[in-house]
Amino acid sequence: METTNSANQERQQHETLKDDPTNTSSGKEFIAHSNKPQPNGHNNHHVHHSHQHQQPQHHYHKENPHQQQQLQPPKENPQSEPNVHQPVITSQMLSSIVHNVSNMEHIQYNNYDIPWGSKSVETYEKIEQIGEGTFGQVYKAKHKETGDIVALKKVIMDNEVEGFPITAIREIKILKELHHPNVIHLREVVTSKASTANNQKGSVYMVFEYMDHDLNGLMDSPAFKYFSPQQIKCYLKQLLEGLDYCHRNNVLHRDIKGSNLLLNNSGILKLADFGLARPFNSADKRMTNRVITLWYRPPELLLGGSHYGPEIDMWSVGCIMAELLSKKTLFPGRNSIDQLDKIYQICGSPNTQNWTEASDLPYWETLKPKREYPRQLREHYQSENKLYFTKEAFDLLDKLLCMDPKKRITASEALDSAYFWTEPLPCNPKDLPQYPSCHEYRNKKRIRQQQQPQQGQPAQQQTNQQQTQSANLNLQQPPPPNYQGGHHQPNYQNGNTNINYKKQRTDINYQTNQGGPLQPPGYNGKAPYGSQSNPPSNQFSNQQNKPPANRIPSNQPTHKNFPQNRPQQQPNQHR
């Protein structure tokens, strides 16, 4: 106690000193109120401290603060005799000193080095892993005091040469500023202390509100067949509202895809994963061309364009819309060449009439259409359910999937389109059905667990950390109740399905990863929904042929966070 008291006294004295107008410029404000001299014990303090404090080396003239509206240019020679000021303490100064002293108690004094981890992740209790972001694992967690359920997104720091990853910086800086019902809310950023378990490196977690599903997870679940036209409109409308907000605030999302659209059981859709997002303004020069997951990537990026704007997100919205309406991926390209080809076949080949600037794009000469295709978006969906593919829906889809980015519809125009204002109107989010929680990641994980015995290679050579992690997950994460129904469970244990599945995956993904030079980080590839010849009207029978919802080939080594999938030499790489 004594020490603190004396420390307080000392601070008080410093404050007194600090407010001494002979010493500081800040004193001048107080003179502004009154010039009454009140030499109140000031000298005592001064003397008392003279052994500690050097007299300020510079005094300078203080302007008369009363001439408020007239500016004085900097004085040539401030004051020839700087020491003429009398010590002046006014009543205002006294009260201000008292105020400052009482304030002092609120100042945090660090008696040791900076308290790293002051906002600790310890305030949350991890429940289970629910996903993989562009740059980190995502956990469901509970606040220990309030009981709030949140999602914790860990920032992966391994292999980072340039410190805190730029993607995390972008995501944090952007999400700190965006506040919209359809944009994921970043509650706070917390840290964990360095320990031997994490290689003496503290980690950083972003704390988000918890969302029950992601769109891909939901579409892969049996519940998907219940998506009604109203429901699709409701989701699309929210997607566009969130995106419109981002675009109005000059933020490009640059990775719109199903697994980045989160849904909760109140029917609210939120844009998430801003790891590739960045601010833009029209004056901006080149931006990186390697953005957006391949299947949702617009033709101008595939052709190498690096001057772009909000239009690129709108193309992805078009792909999502087509996917929601038809339950099939519109352009499931294997690599960027195949992707462009698929686009040409459906959206027609670009030419100088319908897209004047196409020929200026870097890869135009090499990747331009080999032959002329007519635009046959409508024909492509001719056999589809007319309840979903109404005239208004086609009109909007046509404008979203416009080849020329300049002519592509904007988010706010899309919100005004007839699609959202004709029957059936978008339903109220609150009226949407509730689903058991499903995330794409969990679907993947379920498959992995079932595949593991067949692979015959238990993950024994992995690091301890990984083992405990996967063990925990196994314990904590039983498959959701509805997956235990007998409909499709047996399929996954059927060896044939798996072999078939692996083959398909190899076809789809390996070429993507090798051939496509433009993979954004975290791109997983994605299994198509059923084969094209099988209309997905009957979900359950369709799933017999459908590759499991797992979007990770079991032997693909690119995903370091799936311990079971790692090739055995991995532990060496992992420090």
Next chain:
Amino acid sequence: MAANFWESSHCNEWLLDRNKIEESNSKDKSYLTPMELKRLRTHYCFVIQNLGNALKLRQRATSTAIVYFKRFYLKNSFVDCEPRLIAVTCLYLSSKVEECITQAKKCSAKMKELDHTFNYTMNDILECEFFVLEELAFCLIIYHPYKSLPLYLQNSGLDMASIEIIWGVVNDSYRTDVCLMYPPYVVALGCIYLGSYLLKKDIKQWLSELNVDMKEIWEVSKELIDCYEFEKLSSQNPSEPDFLYAKLPIRNKK
């Protein structure tokens, strides 16, 4: 970034009053007089500016770094956290945030060229980045007066050629605490006011028609004048910062 200032963390959490700013560098006050502290704080603004120029970073990144530096020392002190290291780290971080990324290695090398006693390495900067991020509460977007300057100049009838002078005044404003206290548009207007005075142009009429608090604008220009005067005086003693730095018992000095 061009998101909405009025909803930003800058506007809602980081516009501080003078009392709050007086709490900066609390522990250093036992070793330095307020005047000396001010001198040292101004000095590090110059350090960041020079390093930013040497690394050819955009002025915007440099200005952001200075704001980070000032925000960092609101709760910390030079004696605990080596100011030169924090200065370099702030600049490194701001280069990332302002999308003109540089390398940590380059930062430490350039800093060593400018200041031969600087012995921190790239790894120190990378480690320090965490502390800075946390102390900034991860609020990274800083709004600057630059963007609104051309608009205001055009509107006020000042000639566009005067932008150079006023731009310079805005740059200088980062050595004061106005960037912590006032929203950027007020800083911009304060700088224009001062600039118009230097250019001997009368824009009082225009200012009075704006729906802004003239007192704030006047305070900004007053802070600036104080700063210019202060620097004029302190320029007589260029080695003072080194002397003051040596006087501080800084921990973990390298």
